[in-house]
Amino acid sequence: MPTARPRREDYSESTRQALVDSAVALFTKQGYAATSLDAIARRARVTKGALYHHFSGKQAVFEAAFGAVERAVLAKLGQVVAGPGTPWDRAVSGLQAYVQVCLEPSYQRIAIHEGPVVMGWERWREAEEHFSFGLVKGAVEALVEAGEIDDLPVEVTARILFGALQTGAAIIAGADDPRKAGTDVSRTIIRVLEGMRVAGHDGGAPTGNAQPAQPAASLLRKLRG
Amino acid sequence: MPTARPRREDYSESTRQALVDSAVALFTKQGYAATSLDAIARRARVTKGALYHHFSGKQAVFEAAFGAVERAVLAKLGQVVAGPGTPWDRAVSGLQAYVQVCLEPSYQRIAIHEGPVVMGWERWREAEEHFSFGLVKGAVEALVEAGEIDDLPVEVTARILFGALQTGAAIIAGADDPRKAGTDVSRTIIRVLEGMRVAGHDGGAPTGNAQPAQPAASLLRKLRG
């Protein structure tokens, strides 16, 4: 019996959203293993029964939280990389925006650190394809297409760059002086990018902007829920 | 031989080792959360009571497994990076050796993927400082000292490179064709390194090799146990 006002009067969707919000908050603060379903439900002012009505289990709750965090990030970054300028400019500004996003504790913990462990690496990778990694990959593809960087294998280059970005974000998040760490990381990664630039190339002609991959797949629907 | 070592300690040590081996095997196969202490003990042909005699809890068991895996890797890589040649050559060959090491499922799962989550990022980072990351950092320091690469912040550069290496390893481990993925990853990362090279530099004078940081700290003793 919920002591406060019964949630029943609200809509089901609101309850589900409250559960997701609760999960994001608790997973971010305590991590997946240390967060109980009872705690998640209690914070949303419902019981475990309600939780199991909306989700098939703890992992499903995590994936919903993961999806919520990723969609928020995607909304923030989508504008930046789709903005004006050359592919190179957009890549650099997107990079800086991403580093900024990575300071969000929820993204750090849920999407980057615990995501692969809880969801399994393969599934996590598949999901990431449609979210932040999709943006990075699109940016790299645009750079190659524009002849800005050497024609390395796109997939591998994008993944490695993605890994470097995540590590950079982790550095910033754990640093004593996040501001200084932020500039250090940005400088270093941009230096890496410049190192991969084709010799004598310093700003090519703009090309059509590359959209991230098609959404498709039932996984997407689950994460979108 | 100073004092006669009682047989009992041999047996005890052997039991502990069996528990660690069992833990490494099961954590690698099933992951931390899905592995029960009973299962670990059973595989070592003892009971949970014995396990709790040797370790303070599940996390301590994981850290022992982590230490075992990391020490094995360190032994393998230590020779490579301490070998002959210029800092640049040693860095490149060490890089390739590390990518090779990363194909070990135990290292992938225990050291890289679950380590930060189970031990906590800060503690994991502190431990890594004395193991594989220590080697990478040492190599980067040597490169900077030798004037091979630009004087970016060493710590940040090393960490980002480390992240890139791990990601590369993960790519190889999950690829359909590991051989092709291996060459792609090596090529890409070496390209990244070359991109960071100081312009017009293609092989400087050898310098004194930089040792990884001092071992010290009680954490080390625990992991060494």
Add this chain to the structure above:
DNA sequence: GGCACGACATACCGACGGTACGTACCGGTG
């Protein structure tokens, strides 16, 4: 105005991490 259905709550089970305690065995001592 019953009635089916969705949206929860309640009660309970099994598994697992952790603890308390019992016990067999070894080495030393008188």
Add this chain to the structure above:
DNA sequence: CACCGGTACGTACCGTCGGTATGTCGTGCC
């Protein structure tokens, strides 16, 4: 050789948590 202390386990048990089965209340519908 009897005795004793401590180590290296085994056994029994508890609390918590993920998951399930079932009950209940409101609401739209005929």
